[in-house]
Amino acid sequence: MKTKLVLIPGTQCDSRLWDKLRSLLSSDIDATHFEIPKLPINEVLLQLHKAIQSVAVEGQPVFLLGFSLGGYIASSYLASLNEGDLTLDSAINIQFFICSNTPTALPSRELRQRRRIIQNIDAKPYSGASSSRVKYMLNEIHHDDENMIQLIQSMDQKLGVESLKHQLSFTGERRDLKGVFWDVASQFSIQFLASDTDPLLNYEWLETLPSSIKVKLCKGCKHMLPLERPDFIADAVNAAVLTG
Template identity: 30%
Template structure:
């Protein structure tokens, strides 16, 4: 029997985010990439996803922004979820500094256009051991170029103002796992650990020597974790 895992990507990511992971999965496990719908609110994105996904319970994984959207989906449609895997995301409010950065970015891109993700930004997303990994860097650049200016503006604009979903996740009666890199500058692990005692169904796995781009940095370990969480 084929085990299907529906996967939501992060900001400016597409199906290439998961390709390296797929090579480490058995033939009976299928990762199905689901692009983030183009809607004008998170709630409408979640509603559009419900219409795209199959009837019945599903295994859902979300990376970064996709993790936040996956959490919102699970909270709105809890009966649709079998298990929920949140990768490189804590389903939390954006910190003030990141909010200001996003607002500046949106204004700048609208006025001056978008010339692509910078090397500085890529470096900030990766563990230092991956700073010279051209396969990862090229993949990030390729996804960014393919999606382009309009997608960037849409994703940043629609998802900047968000609520704290982390505190609501313990109310769900489904297995939830956070998979986080130990060097992820966008995730505060202590915020996740504070809710672990609130539900026996919530767990946290951290990967050493890993930044934010976990599926690209640690595809074998990411795939192995998917097998243990969704199948075993």
């Protein structure tokens, strides 16, 4: 029986985000893309809950991997379980991978930039993610990778302006979930996977986590980990399958 892996994308990312990662995953893993619905966060978590229940098989772990915005959604799902808003069947064993995200307030620079994007969208037609915005999220070694840049821009264009407005606004002012991770550290296997130079992360926040929560940092990437270093993510997920 294959281990089920539910993949939650980042802002303006579709299933193409995972193409490189999928090719590196163990044949014992069955990966499913979760498309973020244009709904309030509580409804998004309910839809995610249903998706997890639909793939869960008794005795088999379900892996939940959230990238960027998806990492915050996965963390918020943990909070909803911890606070009793959602309830899991005792037979369902979930392991969490939080990728390129620290579930706390965004850096002030990023919040200001997101507010400007929303204001610009309302003022004039949206022309898509600029090259400078894309490169801000990529390590310099990938700044000349036109295929990677065009993929990010293509995903943004495909999802469209209404998706962008929704995703930027409904988790803009984020709750600090540090207390949740302290509460659930003994109940769930949790790993944070990230670059060591991601401008959207709070590295001091990561240092405050319980020692049982693994934090793995890699080089040669910035924010777009599934595109820049899919091997790093695949190694962590494949290892979790082997250790059961």
